Amino acid sequence: MKKHSGQDRSLTSRWRPATQAVRGGTWRSEQGETSEALFLTSGYTYDSAEEVAARFAGEATGMQYSRFQNPTVQMLEERIALMEGAEACKVQASGMAAMTSALLCMLSAGDHVVAGRAAFGSCRWILDNVLNRFGITHTIVDARDNDQWKAAIQPNTKVFFFETPANPTLDIVDLEYVCGLAKQNGILTVVDNAFASPVLQRPMDFGADIVAYSATKLMDGQGRVIAGAVCGSDAWINGVLSPFQRNTGPIIAPFNAWIVLKGLETLELRAMKQSENALKVGKFVATRVERMLHPGLPSHPQHNLAMKQMRAAGPIFSFILDDRKQAMGMLNALRIADISNNIGDSRTLLCHPASTTHNNMGPEKRAEAGVEEGMIRINVGLEDPDDIIEDLDQALTAVGL
Numbered sequence: 001m002k003k004h005s006g007q008d009r010s011l012t013s014r015w016r017p018a019t020q021a022v023r024g025g026t027w028r029s030e031q032g033e034t035s036e037a038l039f040l041t042s043g044y045t046y047d048s049a050e051e052v053a054a055r056f057a058g059e060a061t062g063m064q065y066s067r068f069q070n071p072t073v074q075m076l077e078e079r080i081a082l083m084e085g086a087e088a089c090k091v092q093a094s095g096m097a098a099m100t101s102a103l104l105c106m107l108s109a110g111d112h113v114v115a116g117r118a119a120f121g122s123c124r125w126i127l128d129n130v131l132n133r134f135g136i137t138h139t140i141v142d143a144r145d146n147d148q149w150k151a152a153i154q155p156n157t158k159v160f161f162f163e164t165p166a167n168p169t170l171d172i173v174d175l176e177y178v179c180g181l182a183k184q185n186g187i188l189t190v191v192d193n194a195f196a197s198p199v200l201q202r203p204m205d206f207g208a209d210i211v212a213y214s215a216t217k218l219m220d221g222q223g224r225v226i227a228g229a230v231c232g233s234d235a236w237i238n239g240v241l242s243p244f245q246r247n248t249g250p251i252i253a254p255f256n257a258w259i260v261l262k263g264l265e266t267l268e269l270r271a272m273k274q275s276e277n278a279l280k281v282g283k284f285v286a287t288r289v290e291r292m293l294h295p296g297l298p299s300h301p302q303h304n305l306a307m308k309q310m311r312a313a314g315p316i317f318s319f320i321l322d323d324r325k326q327a328m329g330m331l332n333a334l335r336i337a338d339i340s341n342n343i344g345d346s347r348t349l350l351c352h353p354a355s356t357t358h359n360n361m362g363p364e365k366r367a368e369a370g371v372e373e374g375m376i377r378i379n380v381g382l383e384d385p386d387d388i389i390e391d392l393d394q395a396l397t398a399v400g401l
């Protein structure tokens, strides 16, 4: 491998974010390729038996097996860590592998988790169906309400787990307050930052311990691969998460890592432009639909908090129609935007959370999470927003709005 400045933290940590996104983490092979190489290899060879023994003993650096390390994967990890302002990062096969690994690495039987009410359906499922089986209990709080976090703390509370903005209600959590409260009480915070990405929000700047991602969303941003990431301190990532991952195996394929790595080069452009488009589309929807959940609009009750901790509100917002029938009718009338449950994509995608992403929660937990029957979630893409507005206009008209 050729040396490259992208691997030198003493340099890269002082680069500005746009430079980190393009050059951070880059390694070059002896060929001096411009674009990062894709190392499709499961294993590595060694010059001597002693060399491999030294690597396995931890006395020499170098690759051993792609379940442990892979050069393409390490480039992605270094780049995400830089963009996040984190000491270290490990990437995983999916966002859910990231969340599951992070939680399992922190919790033991008898521990307690406090989690936000609005969450990605599978994040809630882990609490109810996996952690529960190992004697790890949880309390669900309305994450917008600082007092509820405080009241939910028990002597055995180990972790605060939440999303901000949350899926699909766009609840905003006061990062400074909630992370500060956790610190005072010796509790670790795990923030799912998928809706924002490090371009729009860096939870560690407000005291978060762990930031976890579905890199499937804004980081890839073009709907190509499933991927996840966990960022944290060097001691925790390399001392706790890394051995867990090495031995349990929720690792990412090098090809998928390479796709996300290239996606990061345009993340800032996409996240900022999609946020701008989502604001324009949101202003239009607000003229036709009474109930909107868009933290970028001044009408949103948490608008000021969102703008304090985010650079822009992001591409996603929700709005509420009368009922499931009207919501589905509107989706069926779309001609440009697609019906799809993905987010962060460069295409405009709409979905009905109650019947899709949040279907397996059942009606009671959906009500608790604020997922209403008439709710539609939209991810605004990079198309011309006027085309999207025209499409939404005719689809809303089709259902009598």
Ligand SMILES: *Cc1c(COP(=O)(O)O)cnc(C)c1O
Pocket: 094, 095, 096, 097, 120, 123, 163, 167, 192, 194, 195, 213, 214, 215, 216, 217, 226, 227, 228, 343
């Ligand atoms: C999509 C998503 C996940 C799950 O990520 P996958 O990559 O689909 O496994 C978790 N949290 C949030 C907020 C998400 O949007």
